[in-house]
Amino acid sequence: MTLLDKDGVQLTVDDTVATVTLTNPAKRNAQSPALWRALAEAGKRVPGTVRVVVLRAEGKSFSAGLDRQAFTPEGFDGEPSFLDMARGSDSELDATIAGYQEAFTWWRRNDIVSIAAVQGHAVGAGFQLALACDLRVCADDAQFAMRETSLGLVPDLTGTHPLVGLVGYARALEICATGRFVHADEAERTGLANLVVPAAELDGAVQDLAAALLAAPRDAVIETKALLRGAVGRTYEEQRAAERGAQARRLRDLAGQAD
Structure with missing residues (x-):
C-alpha cells in the first residue's frame, strides 16, 4: 500500500514493515528542502502497526547529498537561498x-527500528540520512563522505551525534574534517555498517534483518531500544535503575497476559 509519493520520496507499507524509497536516481537522489519535507511527512504517516522501517534508494547511489542548486545565489524556487x-x-x-x-529525527523513535539500505555514494546529507537510521546494511560498493566542512559548513542534519557514537570522536573528526570517503569495508570494521553484502544481495539481506527484528515481541524490542538509546546519557547506576524499571514493566505485562 502506497501512502506517499511526492518530491522524490515514496512511502509504502506491507503489514508491519514500512519502506521509504528515494525515487530520483537521475539526480543520484540529491536532497532538497522539498524532499526533507516529504521525508518528515512520511514519518508522520507511518501507521502505528509498523515495527520496522526500511530506507532505500533507487539507482546506483543512495544519495549524493544536497542538490548543488542550493549553492547558487537563487537557490531552489520558492525556498530561501x-x-x-x-x-x-x-x-x-x-x-x-x-x-x-x-x-532526520523520527527514524530513531522507540516504537520502530529503522534500517538504511545503502549502495553507492552516501555523501553529506546522504551520509547523515543513513546515520539517522538505527542500523545500516551496505552494498560492497557503498562510499560515505561528509563534505560539509570542505564547503565551509558543518554537518547540521543530526549526523554528528550518531557518528561520534559509532566510530568515536577522533575518527569522526578526521572523517568530517578531511571529507574523505569511507568505503564499505572500513564502514563495517569501524561500526558504521552493521553488515556489508554484495550489491545484488542488498535487498535480501535487509529483508532477512527485518524478519529477525520482527521475531521478538514488540514491547520487548521497544523497551530494549529505549534502554540502549539512553545509556550514553546515564551513569552506570542510572542505567542499572533504568534496566530494573524496564524489566519490571515487562514482567508485569507478561504476568498480566498469563492471568
Whole structure:
C-alpha cells in the first residue's frame, strides 16, 4: 500500500514493515528542502502497526547529498537561498534549520527500528540520512563522505551525534574534517555498517534483518531500544535503575497476559 509519493520520496507499507524509497536516481537522489519535507511527512504517516522501517534508494547511489542548486545565489524556487537564510535573524535561521532536521529525527523513535539500505555514494546529507537510521546494511560498493566542512559548513542534519557514537570522536573528526570517503569495508570494521553484502544481495539481506527484528515481541524490542538509546546519557547506576524499571514493566505485562 502506497501512502506517499511526492518530491522524490515514496512511502509504502506491507503489514508491519514500512519502506521509504528515494525515487530520483537521475539526480543520484540529491536532497532538497522539498524532499526533507516529504521525508518528515512520511514519518508522520507511518501507521502505528509498523515495527520496522526500511530506507532505500533507487539507482546506483543512495544519495549524493544536497542538490548543488542550493549553492547558487537563487537557490531552489520558492525556498530561501543560503544567502537569504544568512541575512535573516538568529531565530529565523535556527527555525529554518530545525525544520530541515525534522526529516532526520523520527527514524530513531522507540516504537520502530529503522534500517538504511545503502549502495553507492552516501555523501553529506546522504551520509547523515543513513546515520539517522538505527542500523545500516551496505552494498560492497557503498562510499560515505561528509563534505560539509570542505564547503565551509558543518554537518547540521543530526549526523554528528550518531557518528561520534559509532566510530568515536577522533575518527569522526578526521572523517568530517578531511571529507574523505569511507568505503564499505572500513564502514563495517569501524561500526558504521552493521553488515556489508554484495550489491545484488542488498535487498535480501535487509529483508532477512527485518524478519529477525520482527521475531521478538514488540514491547520487548521497544523497551530494549529505549534502554540502549539512553545509556550514553546515564551513569552506570542510572542505567542499572533504568534496566530494573524496564524489566519490571515487562514482567508485569507478561504476568498480566498469563492471568
